Amino acid sequence: MTKTQGSSGTERAQQGSQPTDEELIARFQNGDTYAFDLLVRRYKDPLLNFIYRFLGDLVEAEDIVQETFYRVYKNKHYYKEVAKFSTWIYTIAGNLAKTELRRRKRRKVFSIHKETSAEKELELPDLKSDPESEVNTVVTEKLIQKAITSLPQKFRQVIVLRDIQGFSYEEISSIIKVPLGTVKSRVNRARLKLQEDLDFLLEDLENISN
């Protein structure tokens, strides 16, 4: 189980000659908008995946990523170098995603309609051009995504940050502002719940691989 996405631009920057996230945001705070463009380039896709896995809707996820960068642009001076930039931007994105979830709860009827259309999508994958293995991958992904979306919010957030985004427990603790022990416990419980929900799928996959 390794860190997958390398989450922080600082780590990536340290390996090469690229400026760190903290250097970029400092330059942006001093009026260098090119530094902001570099941050956007660095974080847009990881943030999209984080929010998409959290909400389950790609279009909404992209809107939230837009809003996240807009907030960073508008509130650039609120960032202080006591925390990592990645922690700061993921906290903003996570809060926006949670707000979206609350909004969805209020519009429950609309949400039910959306779920139905998602289920339809799940039942009828586009078979026109994809080979069988690709269809399986798509279906597997959809099932996994559905299982993630059905997790309680507090478990969903940590599992996405840990297993999809590849953050360390300490970083997750800073992002969601919850003690380290609680984060570890939530990650474990989320994994147990997912293996329970995806039992049939995992069994099938085991059989295929055997």
Add this chain to the structure above:
Amino acid sequence: MGDSDRMKNYISDYLENSLDPSTHKEFEDALKRSRELSTMTDRVAAVSAHLSNLKKHTCSDDFSVKLREKIHTTSEPLISRRTVLRYSFAASFVIILVIATFTITNLMSDSPENTPTLQGSTQNANPVSAEEQVDPLVDEGELNINSKPNENAFSDSSRVQPEEKKNKPKIKYVDQKK
């Protein structure tokens, strides 16, 4: 909580190699004993692997363009609103200052010290010098040396000595018509 349930809490730590040596050994012993725990551990590892291998989505090609548009369209009115707010604060401050000054000036001019009816009753309104103040122990009827404080004693004809009066040259009026 049974031993198996307790061990379930260690699955992630075991998979991430973050258990202390004694607990690690205890967990491995439990794995050997319990098939259920063993299967569960394998599946948790599989779930975690599946999650990390999920397809990575990318933002649309026009993401940056849309973002720039959003920043420009949304922040411009905000800036002007902020400017308007700042100016309105300054303007209201100036107005309040003017009103306050006007009110204070009015209050001062209408104050009791300045009203004609009470003007004489207060000594401090028009301060009088020590020489001008009347000594209450002195009877004004007998001696009133301060009655004409600003008058020059030498110009007062009543105080001129009689001898001086005598020496005063007599003025002759000459008829110039002649």
